[in-house]
Amino acid sequence: MSTVVARRQGLTGNDAVALAWRQINPDVVAAYPITPSTQVVERFARYLADGEATTEFVPTESEHSAISACVGASAAGARVMTATSSQGLALMHEVLYIASGLRLPIVMAVATRALSAPLNIHGDHSDVMGSRDAGWVQLYAGTVQEAYDLSILAVRVAERARVPVMVCLDGFTLSHSLEPVLVYADDAVRAFVGEARTSGYRLLDGEGAGPLTVGPLALPDAYMDFRRALANAMGRALEVIAGETAAFNAHFGRDLPVHLEASGLEEADGALLLLGSTADVVREALAGRSSASGRIGVVRLLTFRPFPAEAVRQALSHVARVVVMDRADSLSTLGGPLGIEVRAALYGQAFPPAVTDVIYGLGGRELRARDLERLRALFQEEPVPGPVYLGVEDG
Amino acid sequence: MSLNLRELSKRSQGLAPGHRACAGCGIPVLVRLLLAVAPDPPVVVNATGCLEVVSTIYPYSAWPVPWLHNAFENAAATASGVEAAARALFARGRIRRVPKVVAIGGDGGTYDIGLQSLSGAIERGHDFLYICYNNEGYMNTGIQRSSATPPGARTTTTPVGAHGRGKLEPRKDLTEIVVAHGVRYAAQASISHWGDLAKKLQKALATPGPTFLNVLTPCQPGWDYPPEDLVEIARLAVETRYWPLYEVADGRYRLTFTPRPPLPVRAWLERQGRFRHLLDDPEAVERFQAWVDANWDRLTARLK
Numbered sequence: 001m002s003t004v005v006a007r008r009q010g011l012t013g014n015d016a017v018a019l020a021w022r023q024i025n026p027d028v029v030a031a032y033p034i035t036p037s038t039q040v041v042e043r044f045a046r047y048l049a050d051g052e053a054t055t056e057f058v059p060t061e062s063e064h065s066a067i068s069a070c071v072g073a074s075a076a077g078a079r080v081m082t083a084t085s086s087q088g089l090a091l092m093h094e095v096l097y098i099a100s101g102l103r104l105p106i107v108m109a110v111a112t113r114a115l116s117a118p119l120n121i122h123g124d125h126s127d128v129m130g131s132r133d134a135g136w137v138q139l140y141a142g143t144v145q146e147a148y149d150l151s152i153l154a155v156r157v158a159e160r161a162r163v164p165v166m167v168c169l170d171g172f173t174l175s176h177s178l179e180p181v182l183v184y185a186d187d188a189v190r191a192f193v194g195e196a197r198t199s200g201y202r203l204l205d206g207e208g209a210g211p212l213t214v215g216p217l218a219l220p221d222a223y224m225d226f227r228r229a230l231a232n233a234m235g236r237a238l239e240v241i242a243g244e245t246a247a248f249n250a251h252f253g254r255d256l257p258v259h260l261e262a263s264g265l266e267e268a269d270g271a272l273l274l275l276g277s278t279a280d281v282v283r284e285a286l287a288g289r290s291s292a293s294g295r296i297g298v299v300r301l302l303t304f305r306p307f308p309a310e311a312v313r314q315a316l317s318h319v320a321r322v323v324v325m326d327r328a329d330s331l332s333t334l335g336g337p338l339g340i341e342v343r344a345a346l347y348g349q350a351f352p353p354a355v356t357d358v359i360y361g362l363g364g365r366e367l368r369a370r371d372l373e374r375l376r377a378l379f380q381e382e383p384v385p386g387p388v389y390l391g392v393e394d395g
Numbered sequence: 396m397s398l399n400l401r402e403l404s405k406r407s408q409g410l411a412p413g414h415r416a417c418a419g420c421g422i423p424v425l426v427r428l429l430l431a432v433a434p435d436p437p438v439v440v441n442a443t444g445c446l447e448v449v450s451t452i453y454p455y456s457a458w459p460v461p462w463l464h465n466a467f468e469n470a471a472a473t474a475s476g477v478e479a480a481a482r483a484l485f486a487r488g489r490i491r492r493v494p495k496v497v498a499i500g501g502d503g504g505t506y507d508i509g510l511q512s513l514s515g516a517i518e519r520g521h522d523f524l525y526i527c528y529n530n531e532g533y534m535n536t537g538i539q540r541s542s543a544t545p546p547g548a549r550t551t552t553t554p555v556g557a558h559g560r561g562k563l564e565p566r567k568d569l570t571e572i573v574v575a576h577g578v579r580y581a582a583q584a585s586i587s588h589w590g591d592l593a594k595k596l597q598k599a600l601a602t603p604g605p606t607f608l609n610v611l612t613p614c615q616p617g618w619d620y621p622p623e624d625l626v627e628i629a630r631l632a633v634e635t636r637y638w639p640l641y642e643v644a645d646g647r648y649r650l651t652f653t654p655r656p657p658l659p660v661r662a663w664l665e666r667q668g669r670f671r672h673l674l675d676d677p678e679a680v681e682r683f684q685a686w687v688d689a690n691w692d693r694l695t696a697r698l699k
C-alpha cells in the first residue's frame with residue numbers, strides 16, 4: 001500500500017478534516033467560525049491561500065447562511081462542504097431539514113460541543129443529538145485517524161445515498177488533540193472520491209435538463225410521499241455506508257469498522273455501548289479487568305443515523321447487561337438519545353439484555369477514576385428506567 | 396436593446412398562466428418583465444412567500460427557468476451558494492456558461508428576517524441581482540405588518556379598533572441601507588412604470604457584482620382595492636411621491652421619474668381599504684403627507 005499511504009503525520013482532528021478537504025478539493029465550501037471547529041475552515045482557507053486547493057470559499061455572515069449557501073451550491077450540482085459546532089449547528093437547524101428534504105449530498109464536519117445555557121464551549125454531543133432527526137447520516141469518529149477517514153468516506157456515502165452526511169468528531173478531545181495519522185496520497189484520495197456524483201442537481205445545466213424547479217410547495221397529497229422517500233433513502237444509507245466502508249478499506253488498505261466496533265465481547269457478560277473518543281479511554285480502563293459480575297466488553301458505534309439496529313442486536317446478543325453511555329440528555333426523563341435508541345432496538349427480542357443509561361461528560365466534564373468504578377458497579381445493580389448521571393453528586 | 400412592450404411580450408413565455416396569484420396582484424407583472432428582459436435565462440432563487448407559494452405547488456411549476464426555493468430568510472445566502480457553484484463548475488469545465496443568479500423575495504423576507512443574509516451576500520460581492528417585490532406586508536401569512544409597511548396602514552398585527560390606529564412606525568428605508576453597502580447599482584421601481592422598471596432590470600442584470608431592485612407590487616387583499624385598479628394604485632404611489640422612482644448607479648443618484656405636479660398623497664390613500672380609518676382624520680392624512688414630503692426632500696437632497 002506504499003503508493004496509497006503517503007506518510008504518517010501528527011494531526012489534530014480539525015487539521016485532519018481540513019487535510020481531507022484539501023485532498024478532496026470540493027467545488028464549494030461555505031462556513032462560519034465557531035469553537036471548537038473553527039480551525040477546520042482556517043486551515044482550509046490557508047490551503048486556498050497557498051494555492052493547494054481551488055475550491056470556491058464562501059465565508060458567510062452566519063451559520064444559517066453557510067448552510068443556506070451549501071444548499072444553493074449543492075442544488076446547483078457542486079460538491080459542497082461545511083463545518084460547525086454547537087450554537088452554529090443549532091442555528092442551521094431549519095436548513096438541515098431542507099438539505100435532506102431536497103436530498104442534497106452536503107458533507108459537514110461537526111466538532112461536537114455543548115449547547116447554551118449556560119454558555120459552554122467544551123465537548124459533548126448535545127449539538128449533534130439535537131440534529132439527529134433532521135435526515136442527515138451521522139458518523140462518529142473515535143480517533144483523529146477516523147475523523148480523517150470518515151471525512152473522505154462521507155463524500156461517497158452522501159453522493160451514493162443521496163442524503164447529507166455529518167462527520168462528528170468530539171470537540172477538543174479529537175478536534176484539538178494531536179495524534180499520529182496515516183495520511184493517504186492526494187491521488188489516492190482523489191481516485192477514491194472520483195468525479196462528483198451530483199448530476200441529479202442540474203440547476204445550472206440549462207443545456208440538457210431544461211428548467212428545473214427545486215424546493216416547491218408540497219401539499220398533503222404529496223409531502224408525505226417525499227418524507228417517506230427520504231426515510232427509504234436513510235434505510236438504504238445503512239447499506240451504502242457498509243458498502244462504501246468496504247470499498248474504502250480495500251482502496252486504502254485500512255480496517256475502518258462497519259457501523260460499529262466491538263471489542264472484548266468474547267466471553268463478556270456485559271457491554272458498555274457508546275459513541276466517539278471516550279471508547280478508547282473506557283476500553284483502556286477496563287482492559288483485562290473483570291467486574292464482580294464478569295467481563296465487560298465495549299461497543300462503539302460509528303454510525304448513529306441511520307441507526308444500525310441489526311448490528312447492535314448482534315453485537316449485544318450474548319451479554320446480559322448493557323450500560324449505554326450518553327454524552328447528551330434528551331430531557332425526556334427516559335435517558336439520553338443513544339440509550340433510548342438502544343432500548344428500542346433491543347425491544348421485542350426473546351432475551352434482551354438489561355439496559356442502564358448513563359449520562360456523562362456534559363460540557364466537557366472529565367471521566368474520573370471513580371466514575372469508572374461507578375460504571376463497573378452499575379453492572380451489578382438492578383437496571384433503572386431513567387438515566388444515571390455520572391460525575392454529579394446525586395448521580 | 397429597444398424596450399418595446401410588444402417586442403418584450405413576444406420574447407419570453409414568462410410565468411406560465413397557470414400560476415395561482417390573486418387577481419390584482421402586482422408580483423406576476425414584475426416576474427414576467429424580469430423574464431422578458433433577461434438576455435439569458437437566469438437561475439431564480441425565491442424566498443418563502445406569496446410568489447413561491449403561488450407559482451410552484453407540486454407537481455406544477457409556473458417557472459420556465461431554473462428555480463430554487465430554500466427558506467424564508469435565506470434567498471440571498473442561497474443565491475451566494477448558487478453563484479459560487481456556478482463559478483466553481485465553470486472554472487472546472489463542468490458547465491458551459493455562468494448564468495445570472497436572481498434572488499427574489501418579499502419585503503418580509505428582505506427588509507426583516509432576510510436582511511442579514513442580504514447584507515452578507517452583498518458585502519461578499521456575489522454577482523447576483525436581488526429583487527424585493529415589495530407589497531408592504533407579510534401577505535402570504537395573512538397581511539401582517541413588516542418594516543416596509545407604511546405608518547397608519549391597517550394590518551392584522553396592527554389592527555384598527557378603539558385603541559389601534561394601524562401601524563405606528565414609519566417604514567424602514569431598505570433601498571438606502573443597500574446603497575450604504577456600496578453596491579454599483581440599486582433602484583426603486585414600480586410595476587406601473589413598466590418601461591422604467593424594464594430599464595432598471597436590464598441595468599441591474601448587466602452590472603457585475605451585487606445589484607438591487609426594490610419594486611412596489613401592490614397586494615389586492617392586503618391593500619384592499621378592486622383588482623382592476625392594480626396598475627392605477629401603483630401609479631398613484633409614484634405620482635404622489637409616496638414611492639419615488641430613482642436609481643443609484645456608481646454612487647450617483649438619479650430620479651427616473653418626476654411627478655409634475657405631484658398629487659396629494661390622499662389621492663393614493665383613499666383608494667385603499669387599509670387606510671380607510673385615516674381618511675376622516677385630516678391630521679393623520681397631514682402627518683402622512685408630511686412624512687412623504689420629508690422622505691422626498693431627503694432623497695432629492697442626495698441628487699446634487
Ligand SMILES: Cc1ncc(C[n+]2csc(CCOP(=O)(O)OP(=O)(O)O)c2C)c(N)n1
Pocket residue numbers: 443444445446467468500501502503504505530532533534535536541
Ligand atoms: C423562519 C420562518 N418564519 C416564519 C415563516 C412564515 N412565513 C412564511 S411567508 C411569511 C411572510 C412573507 O412575507 P413577505 O416576505 O413580505 O412576502 P409575501 O408574503 O408578501 O409574498 C411568513 C411570516 C417562515 N416560513 N419561516
